Amino acid sequence: MKRSVRSRRKKTIENNLTRSKNREESDENENDPFSRITVDLKKEILMKLPAKSVAKLAFVSKTWASIIRSKEFTDLYMTRSSTRPRLLFKVHRHGDHFYHSCSQEDPSRDHQRVKITQIRNPIKSYDFSPPSGGLVCCLSDSSKVLLVGNPSTGQFVPLPKVRTRRLGIVAFFGYDHVSDVYKVLCMTVKNVKKQDRLLVVSEEHQVYTLGAEKKAWRLINCQHPHLPPFHTNGLCINGVLFYYAWTRNKGSLMSFDLRSEEFSVIKLPENVRLLQDFCSLVNYGGKIALSTRLYEGTLDLCVLEDASKQEWSKVSVVVPCGSDLSGRYMFWFRGALSTGELIFASYSPMELFYLLSYDPKEDIAEKVVIEGIGDQFSDVRVYHDHVDSPLFLSNES
Amino acid sequence: AFVENIPEIYILSLLFFSPHFLYLLISVSVLTMDPIPGLSKLTVSSSKKIVLNCSDGKSFEIDEAVARKSKLIADMIESGCDGPIPLQNVTGKTLEKVIEYCKRHVVEFGPSDEDDEEAAEKLAIWDAEFIKVDEETIFHLILAANYLNIEGLLSLTCKTVADYIKDKTPEEVRQIFGIENDYTPEEEEAVRKENVWAFDPNQ
Numbered sequence: 262m263k264r265s266v267r268s269r270r271k272k273t274i275e276n277n278l279t280r281s282k283n284r285e286e287s288d289e290n291e292n293d294p295f296s297r298i299t300v301d302l303k304k305e306i307l308m309k310l311p312a313k314s315v316a317k318l319a320f321v322s323k324t325w326a327s328i329i330r331s332k333e334f335t336d337l338y339m340t341r342s343s344t345r346p347r348l349l350f351k352v353h354r355h356g357d358h359f360y361h362s363c364s365q366e367d368p369s370r371d372h373q374r375v376k377i378t379q380i381r382n383p384i385k386s387y388d389f390s391p392p393s394g395g396l397v398c399c400l401s402d403s404s405k406v407l408l409v410g411n412p413s414t415g416q417f418v419p420l421p422k423v424r425t426r427r428l429g430i431v432a433f434f435g436y437d438h439v440s441d442v443y444k445v446l447c448m449t450v451k452n453v454k455k456q457d458r459l460l461v462v463s464e465e466h467q468v469y470t471l472g473a474e475k476k477a478w479r480l481i482n483c484q485h486p487h488l489p490p491f492h493t494n495g496l497c498i499n500g501v502l503f504y505y506a507w508t509r510n511k512g513s514l515m516s517f518d519l520r521s522e523e524f525s526v527i528k529l530p531e532n533v534r535l536l537q538d539f540c541s542l543v544n545y546g547g548k549i550a551l552s553t554r555l556y557e558g559t560l561d562l563c564v565l566e567d568a569s570k571q572e573w574s575k576v577s578v579v580v581p582c583g584s585d586l587s588g589r590y591m592f593w594f595r596g597a598l599s600t601g602e603l604i605f606a607s608y609s610p611m612e613l614f615y616l617l618s619y620d621p622k623e624d625i626a627e628k629v630v631i632e633g634i635g636d637q638f639s640d641v642r643v644y645h646d647h648v649d650s651p652l653f654l655s656n657e658s
Numbered sequence: 659a660f661v662e663n664i665p666e667i668y669i670l671s672l673l674f675f676s677p678h679f680l681y682l683l684i685s686v687s688v689l690t691m692d693p694i695p696g697l698s699k700l701t702v703s704s705s706k707k708i709v710l711n712c713s714d715g716k717s718f719e720i721d722e723a724v725a726r727k728s729k730l731i732a733d734m735i736e737s738g739c740d741g742p743i744p745l746q747n748v749t750g751k752t753l754e755k756v757i758e759y760c761k762r763h764v765v766e767f768g769p770s771d772e773d774d775e776e777a778a779e780k781l782a783i784w785d786a787e788f789i790k791v792d793e794e795t796i797f798h799l800i801l802a803a804n805y806l807n808i809e810g811l812l813s814l815t816c817k818t819v820a821d822y823i824k825d826k827t828p829e830e831v832r833q834i835f836g837i838e839n840d841y842t843p844e845e846e847e848a849v850r851k852e853n854v855w856a857f858d859p860n861q
Binding site for chain 1: 801812817819820821824827828831832836838839840841853857
C-alpha cells in the first residue's frame with residue numbers, strides 16, 4: 262500500500278519544495294518519517310492552518326476527523342483564534358452570498374473567502390445575524406427556514422422548523438462562552454392590517470440550543486410584551502442578546518440572557534431622540550451602545566453602563582474625517598475594537614470598498630481599503646472581532 | 659568581564675600613539691593568526707564546546723550558546739552533563755541542518771532597537787531559504803525539533819507543512835502523506851453529498 266502511494270506522490274509534489282535525488286534509496290534505509298509524526302505534532306501543524314482548511318482535512322480519514330472534531334482540538338484552536346480576531350464581511354452580489362475575512366490587526370493580511378453554496382436564490386432575501394462565537398444564523402424572509410452556519414468554512418445547516426403557523430418570524434443568535442452553548446431565539450408576529458399594528462406583540466417565543474440532545478424548539482415565557490421590527494439585528498455581548506423593540510409604543514432595548522433565558526426591558530435614555538431607522542446597535546468596548554451615523558464628523562453614542570440600574574452614558578466623538586475620506590458615502594459606526602479603534606462602514610455599494618478607522622488616542626482617521634470585496638453591485642456588511650472557527654456543524658434536523 | 663579585558667583595551671589604545679607598536683602588533687597578528695592578540699576574548703563570551711553524538715555514529719562539536727537553542731540540551735547542561743551528549747533519535751544529516759538553524763538563530767550581542775525590524779526581516783528571508791527542502795527532510799526536522807525542544811524550528815517547520823497543505827483537497831493530502839482512506843465508498847459518497855462546502859473546488 263505504501264509503495265504504490267509513494268509513486269503517486271511523485272506527480273503531486275509542487276515546485277516550492279525541492280526534491281532530493283536519492284529519495285527512493287534513502288527511503289529503503291529510514292522509516293517513513295510521517296508515520297512517526299505523533300498526534301500532538303499533527304495538531305501543531307493543524308493549528309497553523311486557517312479554519313477553512315482544517316475543517317476540510319477532517320475528510321482525509323476517520324482518524325483525522327476524530328482529531329479535528331474533538332472538543333479538545335476545537336477549544337485549543339478557538340483559544341488561539343480569539344487572540345487573533347478578524348474582520349468579517351458578508352457580501353451579497355447578484356444572488357450570490359459569500360463571506361470574506363481578514364486579519365483585524367492588519368487588514369492587508371490573511372484574506373479568506375468562502376461562498377455560501379446553499380443559498381443561491383437572487384429573489385429571496387436573507388437576514389444574516391452578526392457572528393457570535395464564530396458562527397452565524399440566517400433567516401430566509403419568505404419561509405420559516407432558519408440556518409446556522411460557519412462563516413469561516415461556509416457550512417450551513419438547517420434547523421428544524423419553527424413552531425408556528427405564522428409567516429412573520431424574527432430570530433436572534435448568540436453564543437454564551439460560560440456555558441459554551443449557541444442558541445437561537447425566535448418569536449413570531451401576527452400579520453395584521455396597518456391600523457391594528459399598535460396592538461401587535463411578539464408571541465410564541467422559542468429557543469433552540471445547538472447540539473442539544475433533543476433537537477427541537479422549546480417554547481419559553483416572556484413577561485414583557487414587545488415587538489421587534491422585522492429584519493432587525495440583535496447583538497450578543499458576553500452571553501446576553503440585545504435587540505431593539507417597541508414596548509407600549511415606545512422604543513426600548515430588550516435583553517435576553519442566554520443562560521437564564523430571561524427577558525428584560527431596558528428603557529432608552531430620556532432626552533435623546535433616536536429613531537430606529539437612524540440608529541444601530543454596536544459593541545462599544547464590551548458594552549452595548551446605540552449609535553447614529555457619522556454626521557459632519559461627529560458620532561453620538563448612548564452607551565449602556567449598567568443594565569440592572571438602566572444607566573446610560575452619552576459619548577460624543579469628533580472624527581477628523583473630511584470629504585476626502587468619506588467621499589459621497591454615509592458612514593455608520595460598526596463598533597469599537599479592543600485596541601480602542603473605531604470602525605465605520607457604509608451601507609451603500611462602493612466601487613472600491615473601504616472602511617474608516619479612527620484611533621482616538623492618536624486622533625487619526627484613515628481609509629482602510631479591503632481589496633476584492635464589493636463593487637457597485639455588492640451589498641457589504643461589516644463585523645468585527647470575529648473568531649476563526651473550524652467548528653463542524655452536525656445535522657440539526 | 660570588561661574589567662578583565664582592560665589590558666587588551668590598553669594595547670589597542672597604544673595603536674594610536676605608536677606607529678612602531680602598530681608594526682609590532684601586525685607582525686604578532688600574522689604570527690599568531692589572531693587579528694589583534696587578545697581581541698577575540700572581547701567578542702566571544704563563552705567558547706565552551708559541546709559534542710553531540712548522532713544515532714548513526716556521526717559527531718558534531720558546536721558552541722555551547724548554539725547547543726542551548728535546544729531546551730533538551732540546555733537542561734542537560736544545567737544538570738551538569740559535561741561529556742558528549744548522545745542523541746539517539748536524530749541522524750547526522752538531520753542534525754547538521756538543525757545546527758545550521760541554531761547557529762543562525764543564536765543571539766550574539768542582543769538586537770538593538772533600530773535594527774530589530776530589519777534584522778527580523780533578514781532572518782525571515784533566511785528562514786524561507788533554509789526550509790526549501792524536500793518533504794521528507796521537513797518531517798525529519800519536525801521530529802528533531804520536537805525531540806530537541808527547539809521552539810523556533812518546530813514552529814517554522816510546522817508552518818511550512820501547513821502552508822503546503824492549506825489549499826489541497828482531502829484526496830491530495832492523502833497522497834502526500836500516504837494516508838489510507840478509511841471511509842468506505844458509500845460513506846465517502848454520503849459525506850460528499852452532505853458537505854458540498856468542503857469539496858467545492860471554487861471555495
